[in-house]
Amino acid sequence: MVNVGVLGATGMVGQRFIEMLENHPEFELTTLAASSRSAGKPYSEAANWYLDSEMPESVRDIEVVETDPSSVGDVEILFSALPADIARKVEPRFAEKYIVASNASAMRMEPDVPLVIPEVNPEFLDLIELQQKKRGWDGFIVTNPNCSTIALTLTLKPIYDNYSIRRVYxxxxQAVSGAGYSGVPSMAILDNLVPFIGGEEEKMETETLHLLGELDEGVVKPAGFGVSASCHRVPVVDGHTEAVFIELEDEFELKDVREAMETFQGLPQKLGLYSAPEKPVVVMDEENRPQPRMDRDRDGGMAVTVGRLREDAAFENSLRYVLVGHNTIRGAAGASILNAELIKEIIL
Ligand SMILES: NC(=O)C1=CN([C@@H]2O[C@H](COP(=O)(O)OP(=O)(O)OC[C@H]3O[C@@H](n4cnc5c(N)ncnc54)[C@H](OP(=O)(O)O)[C@@H]3O)[C@@H](O)[C@H]2O)C=CC1
Ligand SMILES: N[C@@H](CC(=O)OP(=O)(O)O)C(=O)O
Known part of the structure; x- marks a missing residue:
């Protein structure tokens, strides 16, 4: 067992980490850190538990500590669910000694920090050696992408491997949980939709190409097609839905695209990692699926569901589909945990 901790343990994503780490066969959750508002209190007092599951008994009495490397004690891996501005300041300090598996956006685009989806670009973990050498750290930082980006990129990967993509719209x-517990006031979202999520479109457009890019002599060369994103907040609690439109360079058969998605597997499936879904992408044929309430929890929330896969007759060589991915599981805590499982398997 590897001792692990969670930074930002009282928040929306921190709670998902705790839920997913309960009974994990390789990780023992021993440390919970949050702000000075929470430090010194037992977790059950510090946290307002938002999830449908019960707060695990095993964490109720753990005393929350300050988010400082001197407070976290005997752990090897720290999962970070910190706000990005705090993460930028503290994650590098933790990485001097610990492995930081971060879900925050702060360090994702640093050239020597791997931004990884284990099924898509596990080879980016090679950057760790460079990062440690350059920064003189004994630990390191590994990041997972933005929640909308993860779901999109998992579905693009099998297409990208088999076809030449010209552009993606x-x-x-996006669900309200993506903005954190107090992120979107109920008066703003009930009976409504908000057509703006700060920084989200830029993240989807850059992170997707980075993830599908190539690592060449320690430098990531992004994939060379266009991605255009429009992001909207809707009154759904969990589960991001995305309508995807893809133009390819060449002709294609829809059944071949479907087959490529359905049979897609990556290193986590080959290695049998604990949190890896059997099928990262599941394709449904029902005309009214996927839907967030029904499909977000597929394979423990780790699989992305695709539906309405069809040709787009309005443009040459074009197809479209709708996807649903769980934003705080596959899009956040589950993504960091899968990264850590891969690191444990191939690096530790
Ligand atoms: N929600 C989602 O779907 C996704 C979120 N993310 C990212 O994950 C991160 C966490 O998001 P989320 O859980 O929604 O956020 P929340 O606001 O729900 O939680 C924030 C957490 O950070 C702690 N914190 C706040 N300020 C400080 C501080 N100054 N020092 C130490 N700890 C602090 C809080 O502790 P306290 O309770 O003590 O204030 C709390 O534990 C963010 O970077 C977010 O962008 C990424 C993908 C998806
Ligand atoms: N912005 C996302 C969640 C998030 O926090 O993303 P990021 O980790 O890229 O900041 C949402 O609102 O649904």
């Missing part, structure tokens, strides 16, 4: 319908 994506329009998202």
């Amino acid at each position: 994506v329009s998202t319908m």
Whole structure:
């Protein structure tokens, strides 16, 4: 067992980490850190538990500590669910000694920090050696992408491996949990939709190409097609829905695209990692699926569901589909945990 901790343990994503780490066969959750507002209190007092599951008994009495490397004690891996501005300041300090598996956006685009989806670009973990050498750290930082980006990129990967993509348009319908517990006031979202999520479109457009890019002599060369995103907040609690429109360079058969998605597997499936879904992408044929309430929890929330896969007759060589991915599981805590499982398997 590897001792692990969670930074930002009282928040929306921190709670998902705790839920997913309960009974994990390789990780023992021993440390919970949050702000000075929470430090010194037992977790059950510090946290307002938002999830449908019960707060695990095993964490109720753990005393929350300050988010400082001197407070976290005997752990090897720290999962970070910190706000990005705090993460930028503290994650590098933790990485001097610990492995930081971060879900925050702060360090994702640093040239020597791997931004990884284990099924898509596990080879980016090679950057760790460079990062440690350059920064003189004994630990390191590994990041996972933005929640909307992860779901999109998992579905693009099998297409990208088999076809030449010219451009991708994506329009998202994102759950309120993506903004944190107090992120979107109920008066703003009930009976409504908000057509703006700060920084989200830029993240989807850059991170997707980075993830599908190539690592060449320690430098990531992004994939060379266009991604255009429009992001919207909708009154759904969990589960991001995305309408995806893809133009390919060449002709294609829809059944071949479907087959490529359905049979897609990556290193986590080959290695049998604990949190890896059997099928990262599941394709449904029902005309009214996927839907967030029904499909977000597929394979423990780790699989992305695709539906309405069809040709787009309005443009040459074009197809479209709708996807649903769980934003705080596959899009956040589950993504960091899968990264850590891969690191444990191939690096530790
Ligand atoms: N929600 C989602 O779907 C996704 C979120 N993310 C990212 O994950 C991160 C966490 O998001 P989320 O859980 O929604 O955020 P929340 O606001 O729900 O939680 C924030 C957490 O950070 C702690 N914190 C706040 N300020 C400080 C501080 N100054 N020092 C130490 N700890 C602090 C809080 O502790 P306290 O309770 O003590 O204030 C709390 O534990 C963010 O970077 C977010 O962008 C990424 C992908 C998806
Ligand atoms: N912005 C996302 C969640 C998030 O926090 O993303 P990021 O980790 O890229 O900041 C949402 O609102 O649904």
